[in-house]
Amino acid sequence: MARPFGVYVHYPYCTHRCPYCDFAVTTERPPGAGRYARAVRAELGLRAPAFEGLSLRSVYLGGGTPSLWDADELRDVLAAVRDRFGLPGGAEVTLEVNPESSDPARLEAWRAAGVNRISVGAQSFDPGVLAKLGRRHGPERAEQAIREAAAAIGNVSVDLIYGARRSSVETARRDAERAVEAGAVHVSAYALTLDPDVMAEEVPLARMRREGRLPLPSDEDALAQAAALRAALRRLGLRRYEISNFARPGRESVHNGLYWRHESYLGLGAGAYGCRRGDAGSVRYGNLRDAGAWLATVEAGRLPTAEEDRIDARADRNERLMLALRTRDGAPLAALGPAQTREAADLVRHRLAVRRDGALVLTSRGLDLHSAISERLFE
Numbered sequence: 001m002a003r004p005f006g007v008y009v010h011y012p013y014c015t016h017r018c019p020y021c022d023f024a025v026t027t028e029r030p031p032g033a034g035r036y037a038r039a040v041r042a043e044l045g046l047r048a049p050a051f052e053g054l055s056l057r058s059v060y061l062g063g064g065t066p067s068l069w070d071a072d073e074l075r076d077v078l079a080a081v082r083d084r085f086g087l088p089g090g091a092e093v094t095l096e097v098n099p100e101s102s103d104p105a106r107l108e109a110w111r112a113a114g115v116n117r118i119s120v121g122a123q124s125f126d127p128g129v130l131a132k133l134g135r136r137h138g139p140e141r142a143e144q145a146i147r148e149a150a151a152a153i154g155n156v157s158v159d160l161i162y163g164a165r166r167s168s169v170e171t172a173r174r175d176a177e178r179a180v181e182a183g184a185v186h187v188s189a190y191a192l193t194l195d196p197d198v199m200a201e202e203v204p205l206a207r208m209r210r211e212g213r214l215p216l217p218s219d220e221d222a223l224a225q226a227a228a229l230r231a232a233l234r235r236l237g238l239r240r241y242e243i244s245n246f247a248r249p250g251r252e253s254v255h256n257g258l259y260w261r262h263e264s265y266l267g268l269g270a271g272a273y274g275c276r277r278g279d280a281g282s283v284r285y286g287n288l289r290d291a292g293a294w295l296a297t298v299e300a301g302r303l304p305t306a307e308e309d310r311i312d313a314r315a316d317r318n319e320r321l322m323l324a325l326r327t328r329d330g331a332p333l334a335a336l337g338p339a340q341t342r343e344a345a346d347l348v349r350h351r352l353a354v355r356r357d358g359a360l361v362l363t364s365r366g367l368d369l370h371s372a373i374s375e376r377l378f379e
Protein backbone atom coordinates (compact mmCIF):
# COMPACT_ATOMS: atom_id res chain seq x y z
CA MET A 1 0.00 0.00 0.00
CA ALA A 2 1.20 3.54 -0.80
CA ARG A 3 2.77 5.35 2.15
CA PRO A 4 0.91 8.46 3.34
CA PHE A 5 2.24 12.02 3.18
CA GLY A 6 1.10 15.56 3.92
CA VAL A 7 1.41 18.92 2.16
CA TYR A 8 2.48 21.97 4.16
CA VAL A 9 2.01 25.45 2.63
CA HIS A 10 3.76 28.39 4.30
CA TYR A 11 2.29 31.90 4.01
CA PRO A 12 5.04 34.17 5.41
CA TYR A 13 3.22 37.50 5.72
CA CYS A 14 2.27 39.02 9.10
CA THR A 15 0.97 42.48 9.94
CA HIS A 16 3.69 42.83 12.61
CA ARG A 17 6.46 40.70 14.04
CA CYS A 18 5.80 39.33 17.54
CA PRO A 19 8.95 39.90 19.61
CA TYR A 20 9.49 36.18 20.39
CA CYS A 21 8.97 34.85 16.85
CA ASP A 22 11.82 33.30 14.85
CA PHE A 23 9.65 31.78 12.12
CA ALA A 24 10.16 32.64 8.43
CA VAL A 25 7.93 35.73 8.38
CA THR A 26 7.94 39.18 6.88
CA THR A 27 5.95 42.33 7.60
CA GLU A 28 6.28 43.47 3.97
CA ARG A 29 3.00 43.84 2.11
CA PRO A 30 1.97 40.60 0.39
CA PRO A 31 2.30 40.77 -3.40
CA GLY A 32 -1.16 41.36 -4.85
CA ALA A 33 -3.01 39.91 -7.84
CA GLY A 34 -2.64 36.29 -6.81
CA ARG A 35 1.13 36.30 -7.23
CA TYR A 36 2.00 34.33 -4.08
CA ALA A 37 -0.64 31.67 -4.83
CA ARG A 38 0.59 31.36 -8.43
CA ALA A 39 4.13 30.86 -7.19
CA VAL A 40 3.01 28.21 -4.67
CA ARG A 41 1.26 26.37 -7.51
CA ALA A 42 4.40 26.65 -9.62
CA GLU A 43 6.52 25.21 -6.80
CA LEU A 44 4.00 22.40 -6.44
CA GLY A 45 4.61 21.54 -10.11
CA LEU A 46 8.39 21.51 -9.54
CA ARG A 47 8.37 19.43 -6.35
CA ALA A 48 5.46 17.03 -6.98
CA PRO A 49 7.40 14.43 -9.07
CA ALA A 50 9.54 13.52 -6.04
CA PHE A 51 6.36 12.64 -4.09
CA GLU A 52 4.65 10.54 -6.78
CA GLY A 53 3.51 7.14 -5.57
CA LEU A 54 2.61 8.41 -2.08
CA SER A 55 -0.94 8.89 -0.85
CA LEU A 56 -1.94 12.41 0.28
CA ARG A 57 -3.67 12.44 3.69
CA SER A 58 -3.65 16.05 4.88
CA VAL A 59 -2.93 19.66 3.97
CA TYR A 60 -1.74 22.27 6.48
CA LEU A 61 -1.74 26.01 5.71
CA GLY A 62 0.60 27.65 8.22
CA GLY A 63 2.68 30.75 8.61
CA GLY A 64 3.11 33.56 9.11
CA THR A 65 -0.53 34.50 9.09
CA PRO A 66 -2.33 32.53 6.37
CA SER A 67 -5.66 33.94 7.65
CA LEU A 68 -4.54 37.19 5.93
CA TRP A 69 -4.41 35.37 2.59
CA ASP A 70 -7.14 36.17 0.12
CA ALA A 71 -9.67 33.32 0.43
CA ASP A 72 -9.92 32.87 -3.37
CA GLU A 73 -6.16 32.44 -3.64
CA LEU A 74 -6.19 29.94 -0.80
CA ARG A 75 -9.00 28.03 -2.57
CA ASP A 76 -6.97 27.94 -5.80
CA VAL A 77 -3.94 26.54 -3.99
CA LEU A 78 -6.03 23.82 -2.32
CA ALA A 79 -7.63 22.98 -5.66
CA ALA A 80 -4.19 22.66 -7.28
CA VAL A 81 -2.98 20.31 -4.51
CA ARG A 82 -6.16 18.25 -4.86
CA ASP A 83 -5.81 18.09 -8.65
CA ARG A 84 -2.19 17.02 -8.45
CA PHE A 85 -2.45 14.29 -5.82
CA GLY A 86 -6.14 13.66 -5.10
CA LEU A 87 -7.35 14.05 -1.53
CA PRO A 88 -9.78 11.59 0.05
CA GLY A 89 -13.14 13.13 1.04
CA GLY A 90 -13.01 14.40 4.61
CA ALA A 91 -9.20 14.45 4.68
CA GLU A 92 -7.87 16.98 7.19
CA VAL A 93 -7.24 20.50 5.81
CA THR A 94 -6.02 22.86 8.53
CA LEU A 95 -5.72 26.64 8.41
CA GLU A 96 -3.84 28.61 11.07
CA VAL A 97 -5.64 31.81 11.99
CA ASN A 98 -4.80 34.76 14.16
CA PRO A 99 -7.77 35.97 16.25
CA GLU A 100 -7.65 39.46 14.73
CA SER A 101 -7.92 38.22 11.13
CA SER A 102 -10.79 35.76 11.56
CA ASP A 103 -14.50 36.55 11.31
CA PRO A 104 -17.67 34.62 10.35
CA ALA A 105 -17.58 35.72 6.67
CA ARG A 106 -13.97 34.63 6.22
CA LEU A 107 -14.63 31.37 8.09
CA GLU A 108 -17.44 30.64 5.64
CA ALA A 109 -15.14 31.38 2.67
CA TRP A 110 -12.43 29.09 4.11
CA ARG A 111 -14.99 26.34 4.73
CA ALA A 112 -16.21 26.64 1.14
CA ALA A 113 -12.58 26.40 -0.05
CA GLY A 114 -12.24 23.03 1.72
CA VAL A 115 -10.77 23.98 5.11
CA ASN A 116 -12.18 21.65 7.80
CA ARG A 117 -9.90 22.36 10.75
CA ILE A 118 -8.88 25.70 12.27
CA SER A 119 -5.87 26.30 14.50
CA VAL A 120 -6.25 29.54 16.47
CA GLY A 121 -3.08 31.29 17.65
CA ALA A 122 -4.54 32.48 20.97
CA GLN A 123 -1.34 31.89 23.04
CA SER A 124 -3.02 33.05 26.28
CA PHE A 125 -6.18 34.64 27.64
CA ASP A 126 -4.36 36.71 30.22
CA PRO A 127 -4.04 40.37 29.17
CA GLY A 128 -0.67 40.75 30.95
CA VAL A 129 0.84 37.66 29.27
CA LEU A 130 -0.52 38.70 25.85
CA ALA A 131 0.95 42.20 26.27
CA LYS A 132 4.38 40.82 27.21
CA LEU A 133 4.24 38.50 24.17
CA GLY A 134 3.53 41.53 21.98
CA ARG A 135 0.28 40.07 20.69
CA ARG A 136 -2.22 42.43 19.10
CA HIS A 137 -5.40 40.67 20.23
CA GLY A 138 -7.05 40.70 23.65
CA PRO A 139 -8.55 37.74 25.52
CA GLU A 140 -12.13 38.43 24.42
CA ARG A 141 -11.20 38.54 20.73
CA ALA A 142 -9.35 35.23 21.07
CA GLU A 143 -12.33 33.57 22.77
CA GLN A 144 -14.69 34.95 20.16
CA ALA A 145 -12.49 33.69 17.31
CA ILE A 146 -12.54 30.18 18.84
CA ARG A 147 -16.33 30.28 19.31
CA GLU A 148 -16.89 31.48 15.73
CA ALA A 149 -14.55 28.82 14.33
CA ALA A 150 -16.24 26.11 16.43
CA ALA A 151 -19.66 27.20 15.11
CA ALA A 152 -18.55 27.43 11.45
CA ILE A 153 -16.10 24.53 11.17
CA GLY A 154 -16.30 22.53 14.39
CA ASN A 155 -12.78 21.12 14.55
CA VAL A 156 -10.77 23.77 16.40
CA SER A 157 -7.28 23.62 17.85
CA VAL A 158 -5.81 26.35 20.05
CA ASP A 159 -2.12 27.22 20.51
CA LEU A 160 -1.06 28.20 24.02
CA ILE A 161 2.27 29.43 25.40
CA TYR A 162 3.36 29.05 29.02
CA GLY A 163 6.61 29.98 30.77
CA ALA A 164 6.40 33.54 29.43
CA ARG A 165 6.67 36.77 31.40
CA ARG A 166 3.65 37.16 33.68
CA SER A 167 2.77 33.45 33.18
CA SER A 168 1.96 31.59 36.37
CA VAL A 169 0.44 28.28 37.40
CA GLU A 170 -2.87 30.13 37.63
CA THR A 171 -2.70 31.71 34.13
CA ALA A 172 -1.65 28.35 32.61
CA ARG A 173 -4.60 26.56 34.25
CA ARG A 174 -7.07 29.28 33.25
CA ASP A 175 -5.73 29.39 29.67
CA ALA A 176 -6.39 25.67 29.28
CA GLU A 177 -9.89 26.02 30.75
CA ARG A 178 -10.84 29.05 28.66
CA ALA A 179 -9.63 27.43 25.42
CA VAL A 180 -11.81 24.36 26.02
CA GLU A 181 -14.79 26.36 27.34
CA ALA A 182 -14.70 28.40 24.10
CA GLY A 183 -14.84 25.22 21.99
CA ALA A 184 -11.31 23.86 21.42
CA VAL A 185 -11.18 20.09 20.89
CA HIS A 186 -7.38 20.15 20.53
CA VAL A 187 -4.69 22.18 22.28
CA SER A 188 -0.99 22.59 21.42
CA ALA A 189 0.88 24.02 24.42
CA TYR A 190 4.53 25.04 24.23
CA ALA A 191 6.92 26.65 26.70
CA LEU A 192 8.24 29.98 25.45
CA THR A 193 11.66 29.17 24.01
CA LEU A 194 14.15 31.89 23.14
CA ASP A 195 17.43 30.70 21.78
CA PRO A 196 19.77 33.62 22.56
CA ASP A 197 22.11 32.63 19.71
CA VAL A 198 19.63 32.11 16.89
CA MET A 199 18.40 35.09 14.90
CA ALA A 200 18.83 37.24 18.02
CA GLU A 201 18.87 40.44 15.97
CA GLU A 202 15.44 39.68 14.51
CA VAL A 203 13.95 38.42 17.77
CA PRO A 204 13.91 41.20 20.39
CA LEU A 205 12.99 38.96 23.32
CA ALA A 206 15.92 36.63 22.47
CA ARG A 207 18.25 39.64 22.46
CA MET A 208 16.90 40.82 25.81
CA ARG A 209 17.37 37.31 27.19
CA ARG A 210 20.96 37.22 25.97
CA GLU A 211 21.61 40.58 27.60
CA GLY A 212 20.06 39.41 30.87
CA ARG A 213 17.21 41.92 30.62
CA LEU A 214 14.32 39.45 30.39
CA PRO A 215 13.20 37.89 33.65
CA LEU A 216 11.31 34.67 32.88
CA PRO A 217 9.82 32.07 35.22
CA SER A 218 12.40 29.56 36.46
CA ASP A 219 12.54 26.08 34.91
CA GLU A 220 10.76 24.71 38.01
CA ASP A 221 8.01 27.33 37.62
CA ALA A 222 7.61 26.54 33.92
CA LEU A 223 7.35 22.80 34.72
CA ALA A 224 4.70 23.56 37.36
CA GLN A 225 2.78 25.66 34.80
CA ALA A 226 2.95 22.79 32.29
CA ALA A 227 1.67 20.36 34.93
CA ALA A 228 -1.24 22.68 35.82
CA LEU A 229 -2.17 23.08 32.17
CA ARG A 230 -2.03 19.30 31.59
CA ALA A 231 -4.16 18.60 34.66
CA ALA A 232 -6.82 21.09 33.54
CA LEU A 233 -6.96 19.62 30.04
CA ARG A 234 -7.17 16.07 31.40
CA ARG A 235 -10.03 17.10 33.68
CA LEU A 236 -11.83 18.57 30.66
CA GLY A 237 -11.44 15.39 28.58
CA LEU A 238 -8.45 16.26 26.37
CA ARG A 239 -5.89 13.47 26.41
CA ARG A 240 -2.17 14.09 26.03
CA TYR A 241 -1.19 12.16 22.89
CA GLU A 242 2.16 13.85 22.21
CA ILE A 243 4.56 15.82 24.41
CA SER A 244 2.89 19.17 23.66
CA ASN A 245 -0.45 18.13 22.13
CA PHE A 246 -3.81 17.25 23.68
CA ALA A 247 -7.08 16.22 22.06
CA ARG A 248 -10.51 14.85 22.63
CA PRO A 249 -10.50 11.20 21.41
CA GLY A 250 -10.63 11.20 17.60
CA ARG A 251 -9.52 14.83 17.29
CA GLU A 252 -5.77 14.20 17.19
CA SER A 253 -3.99 16.08 14.38
CA VAL A 254 -3.65 13.87 11.31
CA HIS A 255 -1.05 16.17 9.74
CA ASN A 256 1.25 16.36 12.76
CA GLY A 257 0.73 12.63 13.24
CA LEU A 258 2.44 12.12 9.86
CA TYR A 259 5.52 14.02 11.13
CA TRP A 260 5.65 11.96 14.32
CA ARG A 261 5.20 8.71 12.42
CA HIS A 262 8.20 9.61 10.28
CA GLU A 263 6.26 9.97 7.04
CA SER A 264 7.05 12.31 4.12
CA TYR A 265 5.84 15.90 3.85
CA LEU A 266 5.94 18.22 0.87
CA GLY A 267 6.65 21.82 1.93
CA LEU A 268 5.74 24.75 -0.30
CA GLY A 269 6.24 28.50 0.13
CA ALA A 270 8.95 30.81 1.48
CA GLY A 271 10.77 29.23 4.43
CA ALA A 272 8.85 25.92 4.20
CA TYR A 273 10.53 22.60 4.99
CA GLY A 274 9.83 19.31 3.27
CA CYS A 275 11.11 15.76 3.60
CA ARG A 276 10.96 12.72 1.34
CA ARG A 277 11.39 9.52 3.30
CA GLY A 278 12.86 6.46 1.57
CA ASP A 279 14.12 2.97 2.43
CA ALA A 280 17.75 4.07 2.30
CA GLY A 281 17.25 7.30 4.25
CA SER A 282 15.57 10.67 3.84
CA VAL A 283 16.13 13.89 1.93
CA ARG A 284 15.09 17.02 3.83
CA TYR A 285 15.00 20.46 2.23
CA GLY A 286 14.41 23.99 3.45
CA ASN A 287 13.22 26.77 1.16
CA LEU A 288 14.63 30.28 0.89
CA ARG A 289 13.30 32.23 3.90
CA ASP A 290 13.24 35.60 2.20
CA ALA A 291 9.82 35.92 0.53
CA GLY A 292 11.13 38.13 -2.31
CA ALA A 293 14.00 35.76 -3.12
CA TRP A 294 11.67 32.75 -2.95
CA LEU A 295 9.18 34.42 -5.35
CA ALA A 296 11.89 35.44 -7.84
CA THR A 297 13.43 31.95 -7.86
CA VAL A 298 10.14 30.10 -8.37
CA GLU A 299 9.01 32.60 -11.02
CA ALA A 300 12.27 31.92 -12.87
CA GLY A 301 11.26 28.23 -12.94
CA ARG A 302 13.87 27.07 -10.41
CA LEU A 303 13.51 25.12 -7.17
CA PRO A 304 13.76 27.60 -4.24
CA THR A 305 15.91 25.27 -2.12
CA ALA A 306 18.19 27.00 0.40
CA GLU A 307 19.42 23.86 2.17
CA GLU A 308 19.23 20.12 1.59
CA ASP A 309 20.26 17.32 3.96
CA ARG A 310 20.64 13.68 3.10
CA ILE A 311 19.92 11.58 6.17
CA ASP A 312 21.45 8.11 6.05
CA ALA A 313 19.55 5.00 7.10
CA ARG A 314 21.04 4.89 10.63
CA ALA A 315 20.35 8.56 11.38
CA ASP A 316 16.89 8.00 9.93
CA ARG A 317 16.22 5.11 12.35
CA ASN A 318 17.34 7.29 15.27
CA GLU A 319 15.05 10.09 14.13
CA ARG A 320 12.13 7.67 13.78
CA LEU A 321 12.73 6.44 17.34
CA MET A 322 13.00 9.98 18.73
CA LEU A 323 9.75 11.04 17.02
CA ALA A 324 7.87 7.91 18.11
CA LEU A 325 8.89 8.47 21.74
CA ARG A 326 7.16 11.87 21.64
CA THR A 327 3.82 10.12 21.26
CA ARG A 328 1.45 8.07 23.33
CA ASP A 329 1.90 5.16 20.88
CA GLY A 330 5.62 4.99 21.66
CA ALA A 331 8.34 3.10 19.77
CA PRO A 332 7.89 -0.56 18.75
CA LEU A 333 9.98 -2.79 21.02
CA ALA A 334 10.58 -5.21 18.14
CA ALA A 335 12.57 -2.54 16.28
CA LEU A 336 15.10 -2.15 19.13
CA GLY A 337 18.51 -3.81 18.98
CA PRO A 338 20.04 -5.70 21.98
CA ALA A 339 21.78 -2.62 23.50
CA GLN A 340 18.64 -0.50 23.06
CA THR A 341 16.53 -3.23 24.66
CA ARG A 342 18.81 -3.15 27.74
CA GLU A 343 18.48 0.67 27.90
CA ALA A 344 14.70 0.31 27.57
CA ALA A 345 14.61 -2.11 30.52
CA ASP A 346 16.56 0.44 32.57
CA LEU A 347 14.07 3.19 31.67
CA VAL A 348 11.17 0.95 32.72
CA ARG A 349 12.95 0.16 36.03
CA HIS A 350 13.28 3.89 36.71
CA ARG A 351 9.62 4.53 35.78
CA LEU A 352 10.60 6.76 32.89
CA ALA A 353 8.85 4.41 30.45
CA VAL A 354 6.40 1.52 30.35
CA ARG A 355 5.95 -1.39 27.95
CA ARG A 356 2.48 -1.19 26.40
CA ASP A 357 1.00 -3.09 23.43
CA GLY A 358 4.43 -4.08 22.15
CA ALA A 359 5.81 -0.53 22.39
CA LEU A 360 8.09 1.44 24.69
CA VAL A 361 6.04 4.45 25.88
CA LEU A 362 7.50 7.28 27.96
CA THR A 363 5.72 8.16 31.20
CA SER A 364 4.92 11.76 32.06
CA ARG A 365 8.27 12.03 33.88
CA GLY A 366 10.00 10.43 30.89
CA LEU A 367 8.41 12.89 28.46
CA ASP A 368 9.94 15.75 30.48
CA LEU A 369 13.34 14.13 29.72
CA HIS A 370 12.50 13.14 26.14
CA SER A 371 15.63 14.50 24.43
CA ALA A 372 18.09 12.95 26.87
CA ILE A 373 16.24 9.61 26.82
CA SER A 374 16.14 9.53 23.01
CA GLU A 375 19.89 10.09 22.86
CA ARG A 376 20.48 7.25 25.30
CA LEU A 377 18.55 4.95 22.98
CA PHE A 378 20.19 6.06 19.73
CA GLU A 379 22.09 3.42 17.74
Ligand code: SF4
Nearest residue numbers: 014017018021063064
Ligand atom coordinates in the same frame (compact mmCIF):
# COMPACT_ATOMS: atom_id res chain seq x y z
S1 SF4 B 1 1.69 36.24 14.14
FE1 SF4 B 1 2.70 34.25 14.45
S2 SF4 B 1 4.06 33.99 12.70
FE2 SF4 B 1 3.46 36.18 12.74
S3 SF4 B 1 5.11 37.17 13.89
FE3 SF4 B 1 3.52 36.64 15.40
S4 SF4 B 1 4.11 34.58 16.17
FE4 SF4 B 1 5.29 34.96 14.28
